[in-house]
Amino acid sequence: MKFISFIKLAAATSCLISMLSLAEINLSGFASINAGKVLSGTGVEHYGVPPTFLADYPIVSAYSEEWDMAPESLFGLQITADLNDGLTAIAQLVGRGVDDYSPKFEWAYLSYDINENWTVQAGRKRLPLFYYSDFYDVGYAYVWMRAPADNYTWQIFNYNGINLMYNTDLGDWSLATNLYAGKEEDKENKLLGDFFFGDTTKEIWKDMMGGVMNLSKDWFETRFTYMQYTNERDIGGEQVMWGGKDSRDGKFFGAAFNVDFDNWFILSEINRLDLEFDGNLDTNMITFGYRINNLTPFIVYSSMKQKGDGVIDGENHNTTSVGLRWDFHDAAAFKIQYDDVKDNSHDFAVAGDSKSLSFGVDLVF
Amino acid sequence: MNAYKMLVITMLVLSQSAFAEVAVIVNSANNNNIDGKLVKKIYLGKTKAFSDGGKVKVYTLPSSQDDTEYFRKKALKKSNSQFKSYWSKLAFTGKGTPATELDTAAEIIAAIKKDPKAIGFVNSNDVNDEVRVVLNY
Numbered sequence: 001m002k003f004i005s006f007i008k009l010a011a012a013t014s015c016l017i018s019m020l021s022l023a024e025i026n027l028s029g030f031a032s033i034n035a036g037k038v039l040s041g042t043g044v045e046h047y048g049v050p051p052t053f054l055a056d057y058p059i060v061s062a063y064s065e066e067w068d069m070a071p072e073s074l075f076g077l078q079i080t081a082d083l084n085d086g087l088t089a090i091a092q093l094v095g096r097g098v099d100d101y102s103p104k105f106e107w108a109y110l111s112y113d114i115n116e117n118w119t120v121q122a123g124r125k126r127l128p129l130f131y132y133s134d135f136y137d138v139g140y141a142y143v144w145m146r147a148p149a150d151n152y153t154w155q156i157f158n159y160n161g162i163n164l165m166y167n168t169d170l171g172d173w174s175l176a177t178n179l180y181a182g183k184e185e186d187k188e189n190k191l192l193g194d195f196f197f198g199d200t201t202k203e204i205w206k207d208m209m210g211g212v213m214n215l216s217k218d219w220f221e222t223r224f225t226y227m228q229y230t231n232e233r234d235i236g237g238e239q240v241m242w243g244g245k246d247s248r249d250g251k252f253f254g255a256a257f258n259v260d261f262d263n264w265f266i267l268s269e270i271n272r273l274d275l276e277f278d279g280n281l282d283t284n285m286i287t288f289g290y291r292i293n294n295l296t297p298f299i300v301y302s303s304m305k306q307k308g309d310g311v312i313d314g315e316n317h318n319t320t321s322v323g324l325r326w327d328f329h330d331a332a333a334f335k336i337q338y339d340d341v342k343d344n345s346h347d348f349a350v351a352g353d354s355k356s357l358s359f360g361v362d363l364v365f
Numbered sequence: 366m367n368a369y370k371m372l373v374i375t376m377l378v379l380s381q382s383a384f385a386e387v388a389v390i391v392n393s394a395n396n397n398n399i400d401g402k403l404v405k406k407i408y409l410g411k412t413k414a415f416s417d418g419g420k421v422k423v424y425t426l427p428s429s430q431d432d433t434e435y436f437r438k439k440a441l442k443k444s445n446s447q448f449k450s451y452w453s454k455l456a457f458t459g460k461g462t463p464a465t466e467l468d469t470a471a472e473i474i475a476a477i478k479k480d481p482k483a484i485g486f487v488n489s490n491d492v493n494d495e496v497r498v499v500l501n502y
Contacts, residue, residue: 088462116414135458174412330446
C-alpha cells in the first residue's frame, strides 16, 4: 500500500517536473521603500482621528506625526510561466509594510493570446478603474510617490473574472481595448472596516462589467473607462439596507488625457462614480512635470467631491502636491513629495487637513 | 610599446563608438515594409505583428550597453529609465511581454537568422549579410 502511494507520488512528481520543464519561468518584481510623516494636521476631532495623512485609501496607508516606513513600503514578485503557443500563467505576490510584509496574491491569472490582436485572460486581476489602478503598486512606473490619494479611493481594487483584450493600429494611432466581467467579495475590507465603520465590514461588488479604451499616438494618449456593478455590504454581521433593498448599483465613468511633449508632460484624469444613495462622487487630477536629464520635478492637484440630490455635506477633499523624481539608477528612482491636503467636509471628513512630507526609493527588477 | 598599443586600441574603440550607428535587423526572408514608426510601435509593445501576420519576436541588448541607450533615445525617444518605467506598467499588468534580452550582437544575429518573425538591433559594425537591415539610426 505504502509502496503504491510512493509510486503514485513519484509518478505525480515526474509529471510535475515534465510540466515545469515545458514552461519557461521568469521572475520579475518591484519594490518601494518609503518613509513619511505629517508635519502638521488637524485630524478629525469629532471622529477621534489624530493628525493623519491618508496616502492610500484602499490599503489604509496612514502617516502620523511620527516618521514611519510601514504605510507605503512594499515588495512585489511576479512569476510568469510561459507555456508556449501564447499561453502564460502569471501570479503576483505583494507584501506590504501595512500588513507586516505578509505576502498576498494580488494577481493570479491565465493569459492566452488568440492571435496578435486578441488576448483572453481569466483569474484574479486588478480592477482597471482609473488610469493608474492596475499598476498602482509599481511606483517605478509613474512620477509621483503615489497615484493621487483623493482619486484612488475605492475600497475594492481586484476582481475575479475574465478579461478580453483587443489591440490594433488605426493608421498612426494605436488602439488598446479591454472588456471584463467579474466579482469581488472582500470579507474584511480594510478601508471600510478599519477606517470608516470601526467594525468588520464585508464588501461585495458583483455583476461587475466594464470596458477600457486606450488610444495613443506619439506624444498623446487618451483613455476612457466604464464599469457597472452591484454593491452589497455587511457591517458587523448585519446586512446594510439601502432604501429597503439589500443592494445598490454603481456606475463608474472616467477619462484620462496625457500629453508628453519633449521634456514637458501633462497627466490628467476626470472620473465619476454614480452610486445609488450616495449621489455622484467626482474625482479629478492634473499633473504638470518637466524632465531635466535625470530629474523630474512635478506639481499635482487632485480632488474628490460628492454631489447630488440630498447630499449636503458630502465627502469633499483635495490635495496639492509638489515633488521630485530622480532617476539615479537605470532601474531605481528616488522620490520626494510634499502634500497639502484640505478636507472640507464635516460629516464626511476623512482625515482632516494635513501637510506631509514623504520620500523613498522605487525599483523594478 | 605596450602603452602605444593600448593607445591605438583605445583610439580605435573610441572612434568606433563615436561613428557607429545602430542597425535594426530582421530575418532575410522578411520582406515587410518596416519604417521608424513601426519599429517604435513594436518596441513599445503597441504593435505585435508585421503586416504579413504572425507574432513578432522582439530582441534587445542589455540596458547597460551604449548601443541600447542610443537606440532607445533615437528610435523610441526614451531614456533608459523612461523605457523601463513604460515597460514596467505593461509587464506588471499583463498587457505585454518585454523584449527578450541577449548579451551580444552575435547572439541577436543568430536568433534573427533562425526566426522569420524576429526583430532586433545591433551596432552597425556588427551586421553581416545573414540578416536584413531595415533601418539605421
